[in-house]
Amino acid sequence: MDWGRGQGEGAKRKDALMRAAVLHSAVPPEAPPDEKDVLIQARCIGEALERLGWDVVFLPFHSDLGTMRQTLRRMGPDVVVNLVETVEGSGRLGHTAPALLDAEGIPYTGCPTEAVFCTSHKVLAKKYLTAWGVPTPAWFAPEDEPPPPWARKTLVIVKPVWEDASVGIDQEAVVSMADPEAWDRAVRRARNRFGPAGFFAERFIDGREFNLALLARRGGVDVLPVAEMCFEGFGPDRHRIVDYEAKWAEGSFAERHTVRSFSRAQEDGLLVERLSALARRCWDLFGLRGYARIDFRVDEDGRPWLLEVNANPCLSPDAGFMAAARQAGLDMDAVVHRLVEDASAPRPSRPNPVETPAVCEQETSYSADAAALSGLMLRTHLRPSDDEAVERITAETGFFNGEEIAVARDLARQSLSLGAAASGYFFILAEHDGRVVGYTCYGPIWGTAGRFDLYWIVVEPAWQGRGIGKILLHAAEEAIRCAGGRRVYVETSSRPLYEPTRQFYLHAGFAQVASLPDFYAPNDHKMIYCKTLGAAS
Structure with a gap:
């Protein structure tokens, strides 16, 4: 290249x-x-x-x-x-x-004003990532809200909202809330240094860490060779993080034993492809320019989690960006030439991230003509009892066996526990007079560019035939569009029982793209449908 x-x-x-x-x-x-x-x-x-x-x-x-x-x-x-x-x-x-x-x-x-602001404010960036369906670890603000249930069951890392370069990050920033003394100490240190609104707590992903450097080129962007940060000789008493000591304390244990490897990362070709696709998506969604670095953790199940989007990262010769550039055969002159060339090119008109429509997190009413649907509400944030509602509605349809019902319930529980973006399961629920009468569940297909799965659309039998399924489908398509999705895939059975389901998707603009014979059982084929979405309205 x-x-x-x-x-x-x-x-x-x-x-x-x-x-x-x-x-x-x-x-x-x-x-x-x-x-x-x-x-x-x-x-x-x-x-x-x-x-x-x-x-x-x-x-x-x-x-x-x-x-x-x-x-x-x-x-x-x-x-x-x-x-x-x-x-x-x-x-x-x-x-x-x-x-x-x-x-x-x-x-x-480098990056424009809006991108610098939105990515520098780590909590704001995480809100956009969540709305866009990009997996990022769950978080909360200790000064503004009580710890959510998930935070009491795992390690968290206390981080500053605004600062980069691992400022404020050390071994004591990773704590368990089961240790009240350590938790209080971490919060007190962050509050004293960064102010009451200047820090947050994020679920700690104990796994591998990757840095992806992106450099603009004429007409596009290149993802430079991917680096993995290897923590050599870290024992059980030391958290595997790139903390301030690792970056800035020359000669320290952390600095000497936190090693950047390009060869190890390249051994995981499929994972690198998934990370690169997510990085390119962030480049487009945040409207990045010039150069950027995006940091990921990958958990023990191989799931990527985006930690930070670094607009205008460090360009010192020993920094990660220039190390990736050298792996690509680029010296400092070549990188600077590319940056200056990009700066002189016309800046394309693109949505400001602040104005980009996102998945609604509040309850919204749906205006319908039918009197029977007056008062119908759609909401996208799950409540603790919604897993039971999902289980109830799925069972009442009579379409699904016990294992399938359990899957629907477990998806809701994962979304409740980890958050929608982290779990990959986004729900939209239809409510009438406070009762959940239908739901849809969708999520991004990891490692693809703008492809989503529509997992479920289920309506309570007493409310079927009133257009609620169409309302939920429309809401899901709009949310997917706003998250950068361009194609939606749905799978269903070939059994006669599912003929109305297949017709529902065909009438909604889906086309059958594949059939997998005997997938579910003999003579029960998997039918795959796809719909291409237009630009977000």
Whole structure:
């Protein structure tokens, strides 16, 4: 693959007077190593720009936007390399740098303002990931809500909302709520350092960790070779995490024994394909540009969980992004050339993540013409008793055996326990006067681009024939569309009992795409139907 120009060959600009400003966080002398690292990035990128024929100036960014505006106008850069991650030591204001550049109409490298803001706020990013059907570990805000049931049964990791570079992450951040002293200590430390609204608790995924670096190219994006973070010699008393010590405490046990491996990751081809598909989807959904890094954990069952979307990750020579670039045959000059080329290209119009429609998490009324359906409500958040309602309705239809009924109930329980995005099972329930009278369940097909399974549409027998099935199907299709889904698959039986079901899907625009003979039993074939969805309305 042609990843880009290497060693600066043929990459010089015709006009050597073109000016590039390297905009970076202002770093005081007493700053910790995670903040000082941006100065290394700025120096290396500045040297690359000079080799590429640019006139380079450096500009520390601070919170006095009026002065920053005047300085930028005086410098008159043709492009800005935006390396701002923190402002006055806080990640909370990192998005103000691209916002100022947008206001001034100056082209800049990397992600746009909206993407920087939405991905920097980790809880906000997780809300969007959940709405879009991307698996991310369940979480809660200890200061705002009581711990959910799942949090009392597993380890959690206490993380800052805004900070990157593993700031605030150490071995004591991973705790069990069964140990009240450790839990209180972790919460107290986070509160004192980041403020009451500046931290959250996330379900800890004890598994493998992968980093996926993405780099823009003309007309698209490349996923660079995938890295796995290997925790060598970690005993049972040490959590397998890339904490602050592993990144910044040179010579420490964690730094020496947390090893990046590209060869090991490549041995799992199918898993790498699944992770790459999820990474590309996030690139599109968040409207990322230039470059990004997306971090995953993979649990013991092989399920991927997206931890963070890192817009404009570190470009220091020893950082993970540049390590992946070198695996792809790209040196610093080639990466910088790609970033500057992308910055100069027209920015396509795409939905702002803040405005992108998502799966509704509140109760909404459905306006129907039939008087019998007045008061019908649809909701997408499960309540603790909904697994019983799902079991009851499924059994009452008379269509399903005991094993199938148990499967429907267990899907609801998994969604309740782990959350919809984490479990992969999204429910929409139809209620009338507080009683659940129907439901549908759907979820993304892992490792695919915009493909979803529609697992169930079930309506209580007394409410069948009133259009509730069509309402639920329409709601599911809209939710799938909003989550980036483009094709929906449904499976059913070939038995005569299911003829109305097959006709229901055919009349709804599905087409039969396959038949698996004798799948369920002799002479009971699996019938597979598919529908292609249009753009979200």
